Amino acid sequence: MTGDPEIRTVLGDIDPAELGVTNAHDHLFFASALLPGQELDDPAAAAAALSRFREAGGTALVQWTPHGLGRRMCELARISRETGVHLVGATGLHRAEHYAPAALSRVADDLAGVFVEDLTGTTGPRAGLVKVAGAFHTIDSHARLTMTAAAVAHEETGAPIAVHLELGTAGLETVELLCGKLDVPPEKVILGHLNRNPDPAIQREIAETGVFLGFDGPSRANHATDWRLFDGLEALVEAGHGGQLLLGGDTTTAAARHQPGAAYLLTTLAPRLTKQLGGDVVTAMLVANPARAFATSWLK
Structure with a gap:
């Protein structure tokens, strides 16, 4: 049965109009063998980071940490309740390199079933999106x-x-597979890390497919391309794609939690973008666009 579109948060489904100012791609919890010693696994630190984001004007954060990487859904629910910030959690799988082979083998036989259970199950907080990942240029x-x-x-x-594009690559190939061969509507697909491959022609071509484009920086990992974020967004807005753009912080390490941290999106990045693009455009990226991107008429 379907109804009006809603956003599935860890505390339940809400009207998209309730989402408000949204960090559309970030991590409060994340643990991978690829980032030893940089795990985001401290609930108190996560709550403090979320409180700083709230104090900066944020009302919602979407965590893209997928199945098996320490997403801590119950902790998300607890700190969402305590801080008053809406949190959307994820199911899905990251690149294979993030997992031990045994962990992948445990879910490989019924991967779609695992995702569906995370999205619709009756025990514990439910995920509100599926996060997957492409490989480098393929x-x-x-x-x-x-x-x-x-x-x-x-x-x-x-x-x-939601799709992690490895260093921002293989965006068109991802759209071809998901929307072309697998019949997923473009408006239900969010491509992340477009800022990591600042090719304006590719970004424009991807935008013309109708998917949402995530610019989830700056972060400590992306400093080589951060400075091109502003011109890239401006070009897409001028081309008529402002309604497809999402902004996030993508904090994936303990070091990045403190510098720049999730609040940086609102304290520093948004004001700079406002000077260049105008307040209405930036508000759409932070409020109206995520309200559409993460909303769906849930079927189960």
Whole structure:
């Protein structure tokens, strides 16, 4: 049964109009063997980071940490309740390199089923999106497997699909697979890390497909391309794609939590963008666009 579009937060479904000022891609909890010693696994630190974001004017944060990487959904629910900030959690799988082979084998036989259970289950907080990942400049066999499972989960639930593009690459290939071959509507697909591959022609071509484009920086990992974020966004707005743009912080390490941190999106990045693009445009990126990108008429 379907109804009006809603956003599935860790505390339950809400009207998209309630979401407000949104960090559309970040992490309060994240732990990967690829980032030893930089785990985001401290609930008190997560709550403090979320409080700073709230004090800066934020009302919602979307955590893209997928299945098996320490997403801590129950802790998300607790700190959402304590801080009053809406939190959206994720299911899905990251690149294979983030997992031990045994961990992948445990879910490989029914990947779509795992995703659907996370999205619709009756025990514990539910995820509100499926996060998957491409490989560097290609869709490898693992990405094809996870994206196919994500498409099945979308078909069964209506959930939006968020995609980590490795260093911002393979965006068109991802759209071709998800929207072309797997029939996921473009407006249900969010491509992340477009700022990491600041090719204006590619960004424009991706935008013309109708998907949402995530510019999730700056962060400590992306400083080489951060300075091109502003001109890239301006070009897309001038081309008529302002309604497809999302902004996030993408804090994936303990070091980045403190410098710049999730609040940087609102304390520093948004004011700079406002001077260049205008307040209405930036407000749309932070409020109206995420309210559409993460909303769906849930099927289960």
